[in-house]
Amino acid sequence: MRNPFAPCHNPPLMLPTSKESGVGTAVSSWQWLTLAIISQLGWGAYPIFLRYLQTVSLIPSLSLLAVGNCLVLLLVLAARWRRIEWRIFRLPLLWLFGSLVVLRGVTNLLATRYTLAIYAQLIYLMTPFIVALLSRLVLREKLPRYTFKALTLCLLGALLLMSGNLQSAAQSELSGDMITRNDWLGITLAVASSIFLALYMLVTRRTTNHQASGDSLLIMHLTALTLFAGITSVILQEDWQRWGNLQTTDWIIFGLFALGVLLGANLVQLRSIQQLGAPLVSSMMATRLVSALIVGNLLLNERLSSGWQLLGAGLVFVTLTWYLRQRNGRPS
Known part of the structure; x- marks a missing residue:
């Protein structure tokens, strides 16, 4: 599992520009570009699915995390059992990786x-800047050009996006308590999540020194989440009976969450990085905001209500895309 923001040792994607380039190569390249965009759109919808399943389907939070990751874990183990390097699991660094997961x-x-x-997806899109700053502080790496300028523009766009009122249909009753919005708490948790993701990426980079395979990291990722969420859910006595009351729509959304994103988008993203290189794939990250807005409108009635919010969303999209492309090297 490679860090999507780390420099890629593969040459950047070269789309055919002359007769010397084969038609088959062009078709293959554009196919992988399309799949890479689809994977980013899937990850953009990920927070929407999470919020829907918790606040509309009323699935207890930790049980949702446990069941979703356990399902994907079983499928991955069935497909990749013989390729897992079990010796890797003795490394302390891998357990640090699991803790950050x-x-x-x-x-x-x-x-x-x-x-x-x-709002949560908007905060997550700031992760490249956090990675750059932590790399500077922890690894003493050179800060990419225009980092602070791009960060300032993205923060300005975020403030514009949050300036108006977004409607939300997700206010329901769970275990006798109303799940009402607490934006400051949610945004604080999203910032913390982005910091943990940045640290996760730095640790992932370090695991390459121990020849840890992507399969091993993925197994550790899924196992850590399944065990922690499952055990903690039982300790907190979450109501697992809610799973038996789910309607058809709830199961469809859960399928999109577990099989569509946790499994499908994850695998497609990894394969796209292998084919196109991490710089090109990570430069598409801003498209996550597009799917978050579209799916959020369809499922949760979360929509932009003013021109200032639309301007803010556009500013974040353009700035982040430009920053990632110039940072990683614009592909030919």
Whole structure:
């Protein structure tokens, strides 16, 4: 599992520009570009699915995390059992990796419970800047050009986006308590989640020094979330009977969440990085905001209500895309 913001050792994607380039290569390249965009759109909808399942379907938070990751874990184990390097699991660094996975997963889950999913996704899009700053502080790496300028523009766009009122249909009763919005709590959790994700990426980069395979990291990722969320859910006595009361729509959304994003978008993103390189794939990250706005409108009635909000969303999209492309090297 490679860090999507780390420099890629593969050459950047070269789309055919002359007769020397084969038609088959062009078709393959554009196919992978399309799949890469689809994977980013899937991750953009991820917070929407999380918020819907918690606040509309009323699935207890930790049980949702446990069941979703357990389902994907079983499928991955069935398909990749013989390729897992079990010796890797003795490394202390891998357990640090698993701890960061848990911290990231839980704060991500709770953030989408207490604030609008669009707000949470907006905070998550700031992760490249956090990675750059932490790399500077921890690894003493050179800060990419225009980092502070791009961060300032993105924060301005975020303030514009949050300036108006976004409607939310997700206010329901769970275990006798109303799940009402608490934007400051949700945004704080989203910021913490982004910091844990940035640390997760830095640790992931370090695991390459120990020849940890992507399969091993993925197994550790899913196992850590499944065990922690499942055990904690039982300790807190969450109401698992709610799973038996789900309607057809709820199961469809859960399928999109578990099989569509946790499994499908994850695998497609990894394969796209292998084919196109991490710089090009990460430069598409801003498209997550597009799917968050569209799916949030359809499922949760979260929509932009003013021109200033639309301007803010556009400013974040353009700035983040420009920053990632110039930072990673614009592909030919």
